[in-house]
Amino acid sequence: MLADKLEKIQALFREMDQALIAYSGGVDSTLVAKIAYDVLGESALAVTAVSPSLLPEELEDAKIQAATIGIRHQVVETHEMDNPKYTANPINRCYFCKSELHDTLKPLANQLGYAYVIDGVNADDLRDYRPGIKAAKERGALSPLAEMGVTKMEVRQFSQQLGLPWWDKPAQPCLSSRFPYGEEITISKLQRVGRSEIFLRQLGWNHLRVRSEGDTAKIELPPERIKDFVANNDLNTVVQKFQQLGFLYVTLDLEGYRSGKLNQVLTVKSEQ
Incomplete structure (x- = not known):
């Protein structure tokens, strides 16, 4: 049942003293940020990575959504465009993107005293070719939505139940x-x-x-x-x-x- 999955995700966050959320502003990571804030309050931090692959309009949406939730929000720069392995666009391009992201977020989390970096990967993502998931796992990121079997449809259902006005926001990948x-x-x-x-x-x-x-x-x-x-x-x-x-x-x-x-x-x- 949906309620059981939500309770289990909330329980995961209750086991953490602090959590840093890899927050793109998409519906998945925004749901994770909302649950994290509801459980951890000021001990939850949402961090958005800015690079040429993110439009300024998407960043503004992320800021507005974070402010609506109430979660603390920080912006960092990533430099995947400096990596020729990324710009050459091989089939595992996403691996190099997420490597850059989490190689930026993990030191930040350590610096701020956060033991956990959490992303918004959901169960449906595991069924597609997503080499970036491997890069995130190698760097210790946790994916509570995927771990609890939460699908994209259920992400939207949870978001609607929790009163998030962007529950039906179109997917906007890199x-x-x-x-x-x-x-x-x-x-x-x-x-x-x-x-x-x-x-x-x-x-x-x-x-x-x-x-x-x-x-x-x-x-x-x-x-x-x-x-x-x-x-x-x-x-x-x-x-x-x-x-x-x-x-x-x-x-x-x-x-x-x-x-x-x-x-x-x-x-x-x-x-x-």
Whole structure:
């Protein structure tokens, strides 16, 4: 039962004197921050890592959410873009990102006297290819949502029950996830993708991805919304905006949005 899972997570935090939360502002880590604060109060600290793969708008959301919860919030910089193993965008790119994150958070936790670094990994994350989870575990991070078998759907249910107004916030993974493996990641490319998604959200399309492949932008929407997008938008205006941001070509993915879509190439390769 949901109530049992929540009680077990609360019990985990009661066993800790202090906890540092790896807090991106996404629905998962925000739920963890909320539970940690409810149990530990001022002994819980949420830390958000800032880098070119996080849009300023996402950071502002994280700050607002932390203030609403009441949890203490700190911002640190990470420098994964300085690592050529990351910017080369291999299939284990996420490993190098999370290595940088937790190599930043763990010394901070030690400095502040926090024995635990907690992340927002949920049970569904364990079913996808997520090399970053390995990096976090190697550095001692704990994942109470995954440990208690809490799925993404249950994260949203818990968040709604606890009165968090962003319980239905769309997933917003690292902008680097918008690029096919092997395509070099640059700051300008990250900004181009991020600004494109912000533009579409301002038009009212919240559940989406803009995938970047070379000079081509591929817009992914829920399949049932594709017809509405074509019918209700001035497509010339969309194309012009994307071209102003640096893309040459703009396409609409007819398969529609699917989380982790770029990982399908890994399945194909494994079957060959």
